[in-house]
Amino acid sequence: MKQVFRRSMLLFLFVVLLGGGVVLFCLRYTVHGDQWAAFSANEHDFTEGQLSSGQILDRNGTLLYDAATGSYSDDPTLRRATLHAVGDRDNNISTSAKATLTRHLVGFDPIGGTQGKGHKLYLSLDAQLCAAALEELGWRKGTVGVYNYETGEILCMVSTPTFDPADPPHIEDGESAYEGVYLNRFLSAAYTPGSVFKVVTAAAALEQLSDVAERSFSCDGRLTIGDDVITCPYAHGEMDLSDAFAVSCNGVFAQLAEELGGDTLKQYAESAGLLSSQTINGIETAAGSYTVSDSYELGWSGVGQFDDLVNPCAMMTLMGAIAGEGHAAAPRLIHRETGMFSLPVPTGGKDTVTVNWSSSTCRALRDMMAHSVEVTYGQSNFGDLAICAKSGTAEVGAGQTPHAWFTGFLDDPSHPLAFVVVVENGGGGAEVAGPIASRILQMAVGDEE
Numbered sequence: 412m413k414q415v416f417r418r419s420m421l422l423f424l425f426v427v428l429l430g431g432g433v434v435l436f437c438l439r440y441t442v443h444g445d446q447w448a449a450f451s452a453n454e455h456d457f458t459e460g461q462l463s464s465g466q467i468l469d470r471n472g473t474l475l476y477d478a479a480t481g482s483y484s485d486d487p488t489l490r491r492a493t494l495h496a497v498g499d500r501d502n503n504i505s506t507s508a509k510a511t512l513t514r515h516l517v518g519f520d521p522i523g524g525t526q527g528k529g530h531k532l533y534l535s536l537d538a539q540l541c542a543a544a545l546e547e548l549g550w551r552k553g554t555v556g557v558y559n560y561e562t563g564e565i566l567c568m569v570s571t572p573t574f575d576p577a578d579p580p581h582i583e584d585g586e587s588a589y590e591g592v593y594l595n596r597f598l599s600a601a602y603t604p605g606s607v608f609k610v611v612t613a614a615a616a617l618e619q620l621s622d623v624a625e626r627s628f629s630c631d632g633r634l635t636i637g638d639d640v641i642t643c644p645y646a647h648g649e650m651d652l653s654d655a656f657a658v659s660c661n662g663v664f665a666q667l668a669e670e671l672g673g674d675t676l677k678q679y680a681e682s683a684g685l686l687s688s689q690t691i692n693g694i695e696t697a698a699g700s701y702t703v704s705d706s707y708e709l710g711w712s713g714v715g716q717f718d719d720l721v722n723p724c725a726m727m728t729l730m731g732a733i734a735g736e737g738h739a740a741a742p743r744l745i746h747r748e749t750g751m752f753s754l755p756v757p758t759g760g761k762d763t764v765t766v767n768w769s770s771s772t773c774r775a776l777r778d779m780m781a782h783s784v785e786v787t788y789g790q791s792n793f794g795d796l797a798i799c800a801k802s803g804t805a806e807v808g809a810g811q812t813p814h815a816w817f818t819g820f821l822d823d824p825s826h827p828l829a830f831v832v833v834v835e836n837g838g839g840g841a842e843v844a845g846p847i848a849s850r851i852l853q854m855a856v857g858d859e860e
Contacts, residue, residue: 464529465516560731668713
């Protein structure tokens with residue numbers, strides 16, 4: 412009798428363990444099944460380690476990549492313009508859709524598995540807008556980004572240099588024309604920002620120096636700090652903060668940096684989201700940096716020099732948050748996804764980024780950026796666009812041409828777009844990067860109408 416009882420208990424324990432194992436497997440299958448299906452050893456959706464299911468399209472339905480055939484768009488310009496978003500054949504571009512969004516392309520669901528030929532993944536990009544940005548950048552290295560700060564959708568993301576993924580070149584080590592070609596400069600680079608960083612210094616001054624908006628500043632072209640000198644291109648004379656921002660006076664902003672201190676400037680750079688990484692549909696962007704210094708380098712850091720580094724996507728997001736008086740939609744690259752029978756697949760909701768600056772500070776910055784367009788950049792260069800902008804000419808070393816920056820947003824409820832343009836070693840920000848922004852924004856507004 413005792414033997415029967417012991418055997419019954421062992422059998423009961425076995426059944427409990429088996430049932431627990433089945434439940435655990437089902438839970439893990441539900442939670443991690445898409446990850447298992449997207450593993451390259453899955454021969455149903457991978458051929459010799461290469462994904463063979465799914466398609467990547469732009470927001471308008473233009474086919475950019477078909478994994479089943481391994482073929483790209485028929486248009487070589489679109490292939491080059493969207494290389495860093497779509498990816499190369501060998502997935503050397505680690506932030507591309509081919510490399511990071513495999514689970515979306517495989518299209519796993521717990522009931523049907525991976526039936527069919529995968530899902531259609533529509534990126535938020537407008538491929539034609541990307542092609543126009545590539546044409547504007549030409550042979551120069553750099554990046555162009557445009558996004559809707561209310562929806563978060565990135566409409567344009569172009570990085571150069573690039574190549575045709577359907578006919579990839581043989582790239583020799585040290586070949587300067589392809590330097591950093593596998594790096595998406597929009598997501599994964601961090602640059603000396605130059606005067607675009609004055610947006611951060613201005614925000615700190617507006618909130619920490621009670622009388623700064625009413626003060627009068629004087630510039631004779633040189634500001635002496637200790638034994639060192641911070642220079643401006645020319646003497647700006649007497650001006651208020653808004654005019655100092657418009658003419659991008661290094662002396663005034665170095666003086667403000669000295670008054671504020673490095674810890675305060677770092678705090679404001681952090682609150683602006685410029686020192687941390689963002690996550691865009693699982694893709695981590697590059698973080699920026701700001702080094703606190705008590706020497707004359709503090710003055711240079713306030714004008715975006717010294718050790719300051721900023722990621723272009725982070726700067727674009729900050730522009731969207733200023734437009735939204737402290738809040739903006741977080742950037743995203745997925746427009747929509749469809750599965751079997753072209754039925755929509757949930758891709759997650761809209762996330763929000765918050766800059767801990769007051770709404771009055773954001774409105775003041777908006778007005779200062781609009782004033783810069785009016786008195787410095789020229790509204791005629793931007794047509795009817797309600798543009799608020801800041802340029803930057805970032806010095807990057809003796810004998811090297813500065814990086815050209817131009818960033819800002821449209822103060823237009825019908826076209827809530829923020830943008831950033833960086834041309835490596837391009838020269839003056841307004842002269843070089845500004846016209847690129849103008850053409851791309853006018854095209855983007857035309858496409859939305």
